[in-house]
Amino acid sequence: MSQNLNLIWNNCLQFMRDNLGAMENAENFGKLKDSFDILFDKVYPLSLTDKNLTLVVPSDFYKEYIEENYIPLLSAALKKNIGKGVKLWYSILEKKSTENQAPVFHNIKGINTPVPKVQKVVPPAYSGKISTPYVMPGIKKMEIDSNLNPIHSFDNFIEGESNRFATTVSKTIAKRPGETSFNPLFIYGGVGVGKTHIAQAIGLEVKNNFPDKVVLYVSSEKFIQHFIKESKEKNKAGFMDFYKIVDVFIIDDIQFLSGKPATQESFFHIFDYLHQNGKQIVITSDKAPADIIDIQERVISRFKWGLTVDIKSPDFETRKKIINNKLDRDGIQLSEDIVDFLAGEVQSNVRELIGVINSVIAYSTIYKSDLTLDLLKDVINKIASNQKKIIDIPYIQEVVCDYFGIKREQLYSKTRKREITLPRQFVMYFAKEFTDATYAKIGTEMGGKDHSTVMHACKTIKDGIEVDKQMKKYMKELTMKIKK
Incomplete structure (x- = not known):
């Protein structure tokens, strides 16, 4: 197989040499002709399987230089010598070779040439199962999963003033x-x-x-x-x-x-x-x-x-449109006053609005009751009482971590990076402000910090909001989120 592959590759190289002058960027013919042998002398074919050709290149620079200057010619050469639909892979040489490992030989141009160990050739992976080589321009790209949900179309998106x-x-x-x-x-x-x-x-x-x-x-x-x-x-x-x-x-x-x-x-x-x-x-x-x-x-x-x-959060009219759209898709009819009440009652976001609608419909179905305005108010009151937030330290941790885009485990680490220490200090501050926990209790909840660390964190936040506009903004927005 290696002899056949080497013959194919040598034929591709010869085709490219013979046709350098026909390239679209022929004005650089002299430069490209001089660099051709120097460049491709260090490029080796590694494998050809099911029209997937893998080339070994010394570095990313070689790959990028080939893509920028020679890809139309290389594409034509592969089409002539292998056929249509060739997919091109690159494997970069590892910088460090494993000690006490015998050299790998690859037969190139009729001689045994030692080739440094290369990285394992694998397709880039995403979500566990994507097999996508780097695809050459001019050759049809391999289909990949776009990860799009058909439900999220423009047809299903309710337009309003807010969006x-x-x-x-x-x-x-x-x-x-x-x-x-x-x-x-x-x-x-x-x-x-x-x-x-x-x-x-x-x-x-x-x-x-x-x-x-x-x-x-x-x-x-x-x-x-x-x-x-x-x-x-x-x-x-x-x-x-x-x-x-x-x-x-x-x-x-x-x-x-x-x-x-x-x-x-x-x-x-x-x-x-x-x-x-x-x-x-x-x-x-x-x-x-x-x-x-x-x-x-x-x-x-x-x-x-x-x-x-x-x-922004949807306005009243947009919320009504969302409710009616949801009801139409579910084949449910509600009176205008019920729709108006729902739209006026739930003002935060679309997700919560849909959740309330689902809860109301489920309640009505289970208890086989006609959905009247009085029943609706009763159901929403039950939902509200069940969902009433208890402001405790875990809840504060959740809100702060979500706001700053970090994981709760990072609060307990010993790192002193600002992106972690600042959220950690805010959690300690709000824990003291909104709960009855002692400094020692807060420290325990924060991964075993001592009470002096908590005291220092609270002082840092208090001092910071006095002089730093960004800190003051964080304080305002986090307070609203915690109390909401």
Whole structure:
């Protein structure tokens, strides 16, 4: 097999040499001709299976230089010598070879040439099961799962004053992804206002309008997990290559990249590559770009390149539309006064509104009662009493961690990074303000901190809000969230 592969590869190289002058960038013919042998002398074919060709390259630079300067010619050479539908893989040479390991030999150009150990060739992985090589331009891209939920379409999205601008912009993007000045589109707003729905609606509409485009929706949590997995397997190049084939990249809850510099670094390079190549980027967050803490300034600046839009909690008329839409889909009819009461009673977000509707309908069905306004009020009062929040230390921890985009376990760590110490100090402060717990009790709940640490945290927050506008803003917003 190796002799046949080497013969195929040598034929590809000869075809490329013979046709260098026919390249579109032929004005650089002299430069490309001089660099051709130097470049490809260090590139080896590793395997050819089911029209998947893997090339070993010394570094990312070689891969990028080939992609930038020789890919049309290489594509033509592979088509001539292998056939249509070839998918190209790159495997980067490992920088460190394992001690006491015999060298690997690969027969190239008729001689035994020692080849350094290469990274294990695996397809970039996402959610456990994606097999996507780096696909050459001009060759049909491998279909990947976009992770889009068909329910989250524009047809199912209720437009109102609170989201009209965001909706209009999103529909414009879906018609011309990557071609408008709305790139990236940064959507922010509170919990349950429809950020994920409208972001996925863009992806679904693009898939309808442009079936050949690769659309990918991913939560920031999955993006981080993917990065960690590929980093452990020393396959960061494969991680980057996977996202580079995407035409519309939708990443949800970007605030959770806070405090993760390595993941931010990779995201930064993916963002730049996609943006420079006219690919559409859609980002959602619960905060405006300027309010996300501990994300590199250069990443924050990228968020601001396009358009930032906020989605607010739905107004009364929009809430009525949401209720009627939900009832129509479920085949249920309610009187106008009941709909008005529901719309006026639940004002926070769409998710809670739908939850109340479901609870009311379930209650009415179980007890086989006609849904009257009096019954509705009784049911909502029962729901409200059952859902009444008890402000204790675990609840404060949950609110603060959600606000700053960290995990509760990080509060108990010994790290002194600001992205962790600040939320930790806020938890201690609010625990003293809103509960009867002693300093010692709070310290115990915070992973065994002593009472002096808690006292210092409370003083730090009190002093900070007196002189720091950002700290004062955190205090105001967190207080509202805890009391809500």
